[in-house]
Amino acid sequence: MRQFLKKTLWAALLTAAFALTATGCGEQDKNSTDTSAGTTAQTQVPAENNAATEAGNSAETNVFSYQMNDDGTVSITGYxxxxxxLNVPATVDGYVVSAIDNHAFEANWDITSVTLPNGLAAIGEGAFMDCGSLTTVTIPETVSRIDRAAFAGCSMLTAISLPETVSVVMEEAFTGCGSLTDLTIANSALEYDRWGIIEGAEPLNVTITCPSGSAIESWAAANGIATQALS
Structure with a gap:
């Protein structure tokens, strides 16, 4: 009888010991799983951030084509x-955008407005020619030159302001801009050169805002075009 009780007691002790061991292993496995999951989550976040950054760079490059200039800046050649x-970026792929190249946006009827970036120096020949839905253009105070027929055929263009930095506007810049009613010219020395404001015998129904005593004010007065003083 005693022998039987001893065997029963030993069996019970062994069963309890096994149960405790199994429980400990289960907790250890759970901790290991939790730790592993945490490590995986941490490594995924940078991967997502990198993907977003790469996508942004790719979009910028794919949307705006460009060519390198000798000074290390770029000219936008297409869109x-x-x-x-449209907001044209100040940089593309890390390069400063210094010019809109000839005919870069020509005949793009989808564009309704354009904001050009600080740092831009020149708008090329026919750059926005025949953009028939374009109504407004914002030109920064870094642009110095607007080439021939840059906005020719922009029949819906209603307003444009040329900052004081603009010292050259070539012929036919606004030819075919029949809706242009508000033209601001801040450079008092800028002279009119067949821009297309007078087509045939009649000038456009435009009011030119310019400095008092400026070259443009004198030209407008001589050609029956309304002016108002630039404040």
């Missing part, structure tokens, strides 16, 4: 995006 209110 393949879908934005209608």
């Amino acid at each position: 393949s995006g879908i934005e209608t209110a």
Whole structure:
């Protein structure tokens, strides 16, 4: 009888010991799983951030084509995006955008407005020619030159302001801009050179805002075009 009780007691002790060991291993496995999951989550976050950054760079390059200039800046040569209110970037792929190249946006009927970036120096020949839906253009105070027919055929263009830095506007810049009613010219020395404001015998129905005593004010007065003083 005693022998039987001893065997029963030993069996019970062994069963309890096994149960405790199994429980400890289960907790250890759970901790290991939790730790592993935490490590995986931490490594995924930078990967997502990198993907977003790469996507942003790729979009910028794919939407705006460009060519390198001798000074290390770039000229925008084309646009393949879908934005209608267009903001041209100040940099593309890390390069400063210094010019809009000849005919870069020509005949893009989707664009309704354009904001050009600080640092831009020149708008090329026919750059926005025949952009028939374009109504407004914002030109920064870094642009010095607007080449021939840059906005020719922009029949819906209603207003444009040329900052004081603009010292050259070439012929036919506004030819075919029949809706242009508000033209601001801040450079008192800038002279009119067949811009297309007078087509045939009649001038456009435009009011030119300019400095008092400026070259443009004198030209406008001589050609029956309304002016108002630039404040």
